[in-house]
Amino acid sequence: MPYIGNTPAEKYAAFDVQHFTTSATTGYTLTHAVANENDIRLVINNVVQQPGSSYAYTASGTTLTLSSATSGTDTMYCVFLGKAVQTVNPAAGSVGTSQLADDAVTTIKINDDAVNSAKLSSTAVDNTNTNSTLITAQTEKSSLADADKFLISDSAASGALKYVQKSNLPSGGLQLVTSFTPGSEGSTIVVDNCFTATYDRYLVFCERLRNGNSQARLDVYLRTGGSSGSDSCNLGGAYLGYRYNNQYMSGSINPNSCQGTIASNVENDRWYNAMMYFIQPYDSAYTTNIQGQSAYREGSTGNYGFINFGYQPDNTVSHTGFAIQLSAGNFNQTQSTIKVYGIVDS
Amino acid sequence: MVQKKNIFNALTGEATLVDYTAEEQASYDDYNSTEKITARKLEQIKEIRLEKLIETDYLANSDVVMPDNVKTWRQTLRDLPANHTDEAAYDLLLARDADTKELTHSVWSKP
Numbered sequence: 260m261p262y263i264g265n266t267p268a269e270k271y272a273a274f275d276v277q278h279f280t281t282s283a284t285t286g287y288t289l290t291h292a293v294a295n296e297n298d299i300r301l302v303i304n305n306v307v308q309q310p311g312s313s314y315a316y317t318a319s320g321t322t323l324t325l326s327s328a329t330s331g332t333d334t335m336y337c338v339f340l341g342k343a344v345q346t347v348n349p350a351a352g353s354v355g356t357s358q359l360a361d362d363a364v365t366t367i368k369i370n371d372d373a374v375n376s377a378k379l380s381s382t383a384v385d386n387t388n389t390n391s392t393l394i395t396a397q398t399e400k401s402s403l404a405d406a407d408k409f410l411i412s413d414s415a416a417s418g419a420l421k422y423v424q425k426s427n428l429p430s431g432g433l434q435l436v437t438s439f440t441p442g443s444e445g446s447t448i449v450v451d452n453c454f455t456a457t458y459d460r461y462l463v464f465c466e467r468l469r470n471g472n473s474q475a476r477l478d479v480y481l482r483t484g485g486s487s488g489s490d491s492c493n494l495g496g497a498y499l500g501y502r503y504n505n506q507y508m509s510g511s512i513n514p515n516s517c518q519g520t521i522a523s524n525v526e527n528d529r530w531y532n533a534m535m536y537f538i539q540p541y542d543s544a545y546t547t548n549i550q551g552q553s554a555y556r557e558g559s560t561g562n563y564g565f566i567n568f569g570y571q572p573d574n575t576v577s578h579t580g581f582a583i584q585l586s587a588g589n590f591n592q593t594q595s596t597i598k599v600y601g602i603v604d605s
Numbered sequence: 606m607v608q609k610k611n612i613f614n615a616l617t618g619e620a621t622l623v624d625y626t627a628e629e630q631a632s633y634d635d636y637n638s639t640e641k642i643t644a645r646k647l648e649q650i651k652e653i654r655l656e657k658l659i660e661t662d663y664l665a666n667s668d669v670v671m672p673d674n675v676k677t678w679r680q681t682l683r684d685l686p687a688n689h690t691d692e693a694a695y696d697l698l699l700a701r702d703a704d705t706k707e708l709t710h711s712v713w714s715k716p
Contacts, residue, residue, distance in 0.1 A: 446609065446610075447608070559649060
């Protein structure tokens with residue numbers, strides 16, 4: 260027969276009954292939660308009991324409490340009069356926003372991966388909502404490729420997020436070609452294969468040099484031939500410096516000398532440093548140029564000073580490395596460092 | 606003793622320690638020979654002498670009278686190479702105070 264309205268969710272539901280195994284106690288547990296004792300009809304030994312705290316029993320939730328204890332020979336059951344019928348589901352699409360209380364949807368009610376980008380507002384992910392390990396938890400890449408990208412805030416577009424490719428980053432500056440700590444012996448330190456066609460200009464730091472046992476002069480000379488490495492005796496030039504107590508330090512070498520002085524007479528067991536620029540050392544189309552400065556404690560006077568120096572070959576040769584050499588004794592090299600940088604135009 | 610070269614290959618990162626070649630060692634030994642060391646000490650003495658003489662050169666101007674003791678001292682300085690001829694004498698002339706690093710030989714003191 261046709262009818263008006265929604266189809267009842269449940270057409271028939273019987274009252275539920277619970278039979279108890281009795282004992283000498285006043286407390287029992289109900290199989291269904293109730294609001295109070297009026298939701299059940301309790302029968303003991305076929306006698307209906309009167310509900311209420313002043314009468315035979317009370318009930319709340321699943322706790323049934325009798326006013327006096329039963330015995331093991333009693334029969335007792337209850338009929339659930341007001342039990343909620345759990346099998347009734349709301350009709351599909353019938354629960355709207357107004358049926359949900361504020362904050363009713365908890366995290367566990369949301370399926371994993373269910374929140375997609377469409378469910379996030381354009382400003383939802385801010386500094387507060389990002390994990391501090393967002394970057395550090397990622398896999399590290401130790402060598403950048405030109406196509407690698409960096410996330411930036413574009414100051415010309417109200418801080419909009421954009422990316423910049425590594426190939427578009429400013430590239431000027433010093434690129435470390437090599438850095439090493441010489442061994443603990445020797446009076447000459449040679450660096451081969453540090454000059455290549457990659458750079459036209461190089462900056463070299465000779466740091467924490469120390470002469471072990473003798474006052475000595477420190478010289479520089481050029482090398483050719485790459486890995487096979489041979490000395491290139493083709494320098495000419497001079498040095499001029501000044502030290503404490505108004506004393507000059509100077510010297511010169513003829514063209515095509517093997518080496519040029521970069522520290523004239525260094526006191527032994529004193530730290531000292533030198534820095535040098537090598538201009539066009541590799542390109543045989545041009546003449547190599549060495550110029551730089553050192554500061555040290557002069558051996559004969561114990562006065563501190565510096566010298567500037569400049570050397571240049573009298574020919575055009577492709578130089579692949581250089582060496583620094585003590586005129587006497589050995590380096591005390593355990594903490595010395597030689598660093599070679601290639602200079603890149605911006 | 607044979608000197609050594611620390612050779613670092615920037616391409617491979619390999620460092621090797623090799624002996625000087627015979628030619629390099631000969632050059633090193635020559636520079637550090639007693640004869641060359643003595644010669645460099647004499648050069649150093651001459652440099653110091655020059656500095657000392659320059660300090661009193663102004664007394665040779667026509668409008669100034671150079672005291673006799675200064676004249677004598679300057680002559681002594683000029684005669685240093687003639688009167689000091691071996692390395693031991695050079696070492697005495699070049700000796701310096703351990704703390705102040707000032708030259709200690711009396712010949713350098715201007716009267």
